[in-house]
Amino acid sequence: MQTKVKKGLIVIDSERCKGCNYCGLTCPKGCIEISSDFNSSGYFPAKFSNPANCIGCAMCAVVCPEIAIEVFVED
Structure with missing residues (x-):
C-alpha cells in the first residue's frame, strides 16, 4: 500500500x-525563508x-503573531 503525501x-x-x-x-x-x-x-x-516540500502542516500559520499566513492542503 502506497501512502499519498499531502501537498x-x-x-x-x-x-x-x-x-x-x-x-x-x-x-x-x-x-519558508526571509x-x-x-x-x-x-x-x-x-x-x-x-513549495515542493510543503506538507500543509500549518505550523507556520499557528506561530505567526501577525496572522499573515494561510495554508491550503490538497487532498
Whole structure:
C-alpha cells in the first residue's frame, strides 16, 4: 500500500509580515525563508521558497503573531 503525501500551499501576506522568522524556524520541511526585498513598512517579509516540500502542516500559520499566513492542503 502506497501512502499519498499531502501537498500544501502557503500564502503569506507580505504587507502584514514583520519578518520575525518564527514560521521559517518552525517549518519542518524548510519551505519558508526571509525575502531580500522589503515591504512598504520596511520589513523583510517571509516568502514561500520551497513549495515542493510543503506538507500543509500549518505550523507556520499557528506561530505567526501577525496572522499573515494561510495554508491550503490538497487532498
